[in-house]
Amino acid sequence: MKWRFTLVLLVLLGAFVFSRPFRLLAAPVAGKSENAVAAAVLWEAIDFRLASLNFFQFQQPAKSDINPNNNLQISHQEIAAFLRPDFRATFPKLTLCFKPRFELQHNHWHDGPKKGRSKTDADLFIHEYVLSLPVSESILLSYGREDLQWGPAFLLSPSNPFFSYNGRNQPKKEVRSADYAKLIWSPNLEWSGSIIINTDQGRKKLLTDFNQTYAAKLDYLAEKAYFSLIASYQEHTQSMRLGGFLSWNLSDSTIIYGEASVSDEEVEILTGASYTFPGGSTISAEYFYNGNGHRHGSLVPKLLTLDEYEARESLFRQHYVLLQYYDHDLLSRWNILLRNTINLDDRSFSLLIHGEYNLGDHCQLFATGTLNHGDRQSELAGIIDSSLMIGLELTY
Amino acid sequence: MTKINKCFFLCQAGGFLLLLLVWQNSATAALSPKAILEQCDHARGNISGVTWDLKVEAGEGVKISHRHLRVRSRSYNVIAETLSPARRRGQMLILLNGNMWFYKPGLSKPIPVSKRQKLLGLANNGDIASTNYAQNYTVLQQDKDKIEDEPCFVFTLQAKTSKATYKFIKYWVSSRRLVGIKAEFYTARGTKLLKSARMEYKNQVTANGGKQQPFISRMIIHDELMSANTTVLNFSRPSLTPIPAAAFNLNLLQR
Numbered sequence: 001m002k003w004r005f006t007l008v009l010l011v012l013l014g015a016f017v018f019s020r021p022f023r024l025l026a027a028p029v030a031g032k033s034e035n036a037v038a039a040a041v042l043w044e045a046i047d048f049r050l051a052s053l054n055f056f057q058f059q060q061p062a063k064s065d066i067n068p069n070n071n072l073q074i075s076h077q078e079i080a081a082f083l084r085p086d087f088r089a090t091f092p093k094l095t096l097c098f099k100p101r102f103e104l105q106h107n108h109w110h111d112g113p114k115k116g117r118s119k120t121d122a123d124l125f126i127h128e129y130v131l132s133l134p135v136s137e138s139i140l141l142s143y144g145r146e147d148l149q150w151g152p153a154f155l156l157s158p159s160n161p162f163f164s165y166n167g168r169n170q171p172k173k174e175v176r177s178a179d180y181a182k183l184i185w186s187p188n189l190e191w192s193g194s195i196i197i198n199t200d201q202g203r204k205k206l207l208t209d210f211n212q213t214y215a216a217k218l219d220y221l222a223e224k225a226y227f228s229l230i231a232s233y234q235e236h237t238q239s240m241r242l243g244g245f246l247s248w249n250l251s252d253s254t255i256i257y258g259e260a261s262v263s264d265e266e267v268e269i270l271t272g273a274s275y276t277f278p279g280g281s282t283i284s285a286e287y288f289y290n291g292n293g294h295r296h297g298s299l300v301p302k303l304l305t306l307d308e309y310e311a312r313e314s315l316f317r318q319h320y321v322l323l324q325y326y327d328h329d330l331l332s333r334w335n336i337l338l339r340n341t342i343n344l345d346d347r348s349f350s351l352l353i354h355g356e357y358n359l360g361d362h363c364q365l366f367a368t369g370t371l372n373h374g375d376r377q378s379e380l381a382g383i384i385d386s387s388l389m390i391g392l393e394l395t396y
Numbered sequence: 397m398t399k400i401n402k403c404f405f406l407c408q409a410g411g412f413l414l415l416l417l418v419w420q421n422s423a424t425a426a427l428s429p430k431a432i433l434e435q436c437d438h439a440r441g442n443i444s445g446v447t448w449d450l451k452v453e454a455g456e457g458v459k460i461s462h463r464h465l466r467v468r469s470r471s472y473n474v475i476a477e478t479l480s481p482a483r484r485r486g487q488m489l490i491l492l493n494g495n496m497w498f499y500k501p502g503l504s505k506p507i508p509v510s511k512r513q514k515l516l517g518l519a520n521n522g523d524i525a526s527t528n529y530a531q532n533y534t535v536l537q538q539d540k541d542k543i544e545d546e547p548c549f550v551f552t553l554q555a556k557t558s559k560a561t562y563k564f565i566k567y568w569v570s571s572r573r574l575v576g577i578k579a580e581f582y583t584a585r586g587t588k589l590l591k592s593a594r595m596e597y598k599n600q601v602t603a604n605g606g607k608q609q610p611f612i613s614r615m616i617i618h619d620e621l622m623s624a625n626t627t628v629l630n631f632s633r634p635s636l637t638p639i640p641a642a643a644f645n646l647n648l649l650q651r
Binding site for chain 2 (some may be wrong): 049051073077086103132134137138147149150151152154166172174175182184186187188189190192194217219222223224225226239247249251252253254255257261274275276277278282319361362363364393394396
């Protein structure tokens with residue numbers, strides 16, 4: 001059903017773009033035919049980028065309460081090739097972003113329900129598509145499928161009432177997108193207001209049923225600081241949530257930031273700071289308090305009784321610390337990211353080391369290593385013990 | 397033409413040129429330092445909006461790195477999008493009200509970065525943006541000098557606002573063309589020279605009212621502190637077009 005809807009939407013868009021009304025979007029140019037003007041406008045308006053991601057991944061599934069006997073069917077080996085074209089068309093009266101994806105994956109299992117089996121899957125889907133129409137110079141309407149994220153935090157985004165997971169623990173994998181309708185008002189550079197409706201779960205995998213959420217977001221850009229307030233309402237649970245974030249440039253090298261949200265059920269608070277060294281490398285530290293989180297014991301009962309309100313969450317214990325170091329263009333060719341996420345309640349941690357080496361203008365070698373440590377009941381070592389991804393990304 | 401007539405004609409032409417020169421010098425001399433800096437700013441950006449292509453060539457030792465950017469700037473607010481090399485295509489540096497963000501394809505959102513992050517080589521975020529020296533700097537001192545026989549005003553500038561990239565600047569302005577042709581950038585205390593820059597103005601833009609004006613075409617930055625490294629910024633396709641506030645809205649960033 002959703003596929004049909006998407007297909008119909010794309011066909012309508014295509015018809016619109018290549019029909020006569022599209023040509024009216026362009027200003028007439030004296031001395032040029034209508035077709036020549038349309039072709040020139042189209043050429044200028046369309047931006048295209050193609051990335052080809054190819055990698056091997058070795059994983060050791062955790063033997064834990066969350067994943068006993070590898071019931072989550074985490075594969076031990078994965079060979080994958082992803083094709084990621086990004087299209088963007090920008091006209092004065094219309095902007096269209098379109099990101100189809102092709103993924104070819106071969107997985108092999110050493111234990112669990114699929115012990116000794118291998119499987120090859122091919123998938124063609126639309127990762128993101130967003131159509132934006134300016135109603136006036138300061139008001140814009142948009143609809144589409146996107147990974148809607150905001151805020152300064154690295155660990156997760158507590159101020160986001162839709163989905164707090166930001167995918168930072170998997171630098172080369174894209175976060176699944178959901179469907180949103182938005183109305184954005186930008187009266188000036190300082191103030192901005194948005195009404196956002198999460199209309200469908202899109203490609204998100206949820207632990208509970210989808211629940212439509214409405215949000216009103218107010219942003220203020222001060223000198224050297226950025227604030228946002230978000231009020232949201234969930235249709236099915238009829239619950240309200242008030243969230244916000246702040247990012248403040250203390251100096252040319254130091255940023256402090258925070259994100260939080262409160263509801264009838266819980267409080268979530270994240271505070272953090274980043275410092276940039278003269279050479280350009282940056283260290284960050286964050287602390288996250290999840291008021292509704294379980295401090296002790298197994299998380300399985302909690303995960304089995306999640307309500308629709310908690311479906312947005314990505315961490316389920318109470319106290320976390322993140323420490324991070326990253327450097328883009330280290331020694332001109334290297335990008336390095338080191339991150340340790342520590343769960344203070346069950347003493348588990350997840351150590352991530354990600355390196356990228358640029359080989360010329362189009363080619364990048366990368367490797368991501370993850371080491372998770374904790375006991376059987378721990379959260380961060382609950383699904384995977386360790387993993388290593390080695391790959392090559394080609395960009396055109 | 398007789399010899400007397402020739403002499404008469406040459407004297408007249410010489411006198412006219414001398415008058416023109418005196419008139420021009422007296423006209424620029426009549427301008428306040430702030431008005432001169434405003435003229436210079438017009439050749440390096442625009443308060444209501446300017447878009448240009450920027451090719452950066454950064455030399456670090458024997459290695460030379462290249463980057464091609466599309467820059468949209470309104471006063472101090474900048475969105476610089478990388479067009480090449482291909483592996484950096486789509487990366488964005490966003491500078492708004494003294495806040496800075498970095499975005500690259502694959503990231504879910506722009507991440508806040510500190511102003512200490514460099515663009516490439518010696519180029520700072522302030523070097524790729526419009527300048528607004530007239531508004532944001534106080535003239536501490538004014539002198540006269542010559543650069544390659546071109547008479548210049550030399551202004552010592554101190555930042556009024558923390559948004560300014562450099563705290564102290566020594567700025568050479570051609571008294572004939574009213575464009576900044578050399579700058580020295582100093583540390584926050586104004587004691588140590590960090591880097592110097594030379595500017596060229598081979599571009600032309602049509603300003604409000606249809607008047608043609610010179611526009612920056614090249615900036616060569618030399619490291620004066622640590623090394624002999626040089627970064628060259630080549631500006632092309634400048635277009636003075638008002639940019640609406642919505643273009644700088646992070647919620648509308650076209651990813």
